[in-house]
Amino acid sequence: MTTAAVTAAQAKHLSRARRQGWLEPGLLYLFLAVAVILTGAPFVYMITGSFKPNAEIFSYPLHFIPQMPTMVNYRRLLGGHEIPYVHQFGNSALVAVTQTLLTLLFSAMVGWGFAKFEFRGKQVLLLILLATLTIPFQITLVPLFLLMLRIGWLDNYLAIIIPGAISAFGAFFMRQNMLAIPSELIDAARIDGASEWGIFWRIGLPLAKGALSVLAVLVFLGSWNDYLWPLIVLRSPDKFTYPLGLATLNGLYKIEYGMILAGAFIATLPIIVVFVVGRKHLLNNLTVGAIKG
């Protein structure tokens, strides 16, 4: 069909479709406004609630803006009389940062091995790595706990960090990104007498910085928000990560909701920082897996 064959009516139809997309603009923004309110309201209510005295949270009529703003929830929470929350927050940071660094190191190493070397059994080993992605973690929950018990890692962060750093996803993700690193660079370095580790450290890692930062954001968020496994292996309240602390408060002090909201808000702050810093990486790379299906 030539351009001339497009009738005036068809052209009009087309330009209208192009201009408007699926919905009339007014309706479109109305839908979005509703979605924004529904998404935002719970967040706003959490934040403002943390500045309300408990009596105000459970009083009628409801207010989004605190009528009697107070810092008492924060003072009590950070004072540490109910739970050592500051300590638990620090524990979470320690675990999440260490686990992220170790995951990056392991993933980059494994990814490098698969991306930049030819060796016997490579295809089979790569298939095995991918196959492990399909195994649900619930299978190993009980025996992994028994293993931790046997090697004395209960109530020890190693129980979270070390198994957590073994990531088939991370390794595969790094491999996909490292494939693009030109082999000429590596060969040149070898001729210059660089060691294999040196090549990985000084050429591989710097050239994969983009992929590493994406992985860092994903691993950090996963570790920071994790609840189930720390709940199983951590035993003493001063070793707890913050989700366990919040869950404890939630179970013990149902009436002290202002304090719980304050804790929830504080725990969300690092995520906001990571999110704002890494948003480009995160939003654009999250969908890589989905498109390739």
Place this chain on the structure above:
Amino acid sequence: MKYNWRRRLAPYLFISPFFVGYAIFFAYPMVWALYLSFFKKSGVGSIPRFIGVKNYLNLLSDELFLKALGNTTYYAAGSIFLIVPAALGLALILVAPRLRWRELFRLLFFSPNITAGVVVAIIFRLVFEEDYGLINNYLLAPLGIDHVRWLREPLAIMPAIILMGLWHYTGVNALYFMAGLQNIPSEVKEAATIDGATRWQVFRYITLPLLRPVLIFVLTFAIIGSYNLFGEPSVLVGPEGGPRNAGLFMTMYLYLTGFRFLELGYASALGYALALIIFVLALLQMRILGVFRED
């Protein structure tokens, strides 16, 4: 000579962290779990007693297991028929040409997804609060609907958990759909429009089929996600799932069996059963959606 073997060994050393770590922390426990699943082992110090496939048979008549299976299926259905369509709708709006503040909207709708499950549940205990909650007061009261006892009425607990999931997961799924929609060349849609296709026809016969890979990905993870659900429901209604275990999910039941009741053999069998269910469901779904089709 030395140079040569070092270069041959290097790749194996590079990939060893994954394989050694996986063998110790996952493969070995998996074999151990299979072994344990044929034994009765109550308490960490106890000596396992061989009982054959009895653990697996007991599952079939275990009321709590069946309850958890039912609830998990209920949530998966809610996920497929409510959260995924909502995400697709949101994505269609967000890819509209000349939309302003698109990045800002993307950020905002994605933000619930990176909020910790425990925090989400804490927020939603207030959202679902009977007398002083947001939903009863701001959404239902204006419609003249009487206070719903969201977290105390067994019939209302599952809808509450699905609504919480809607808030938590619509945004991230919309992001997946957006990426898929942006991958569809606009020429295809324009050509159909020129030939007189209505918007619905373009959506039904062009957009939707071309979105199939993303749809498969999103739906598969919707199902797996419902089997992984743990933190949100257990903080929202308690680790037993609230009144009459109305909000008990599979992974919560696994946690209760293994780490509260310390029935380690039974919990191991439960883990394997769960894996089998997820596997079958994922395969079934991929078959329905035609992953194995030849085109």
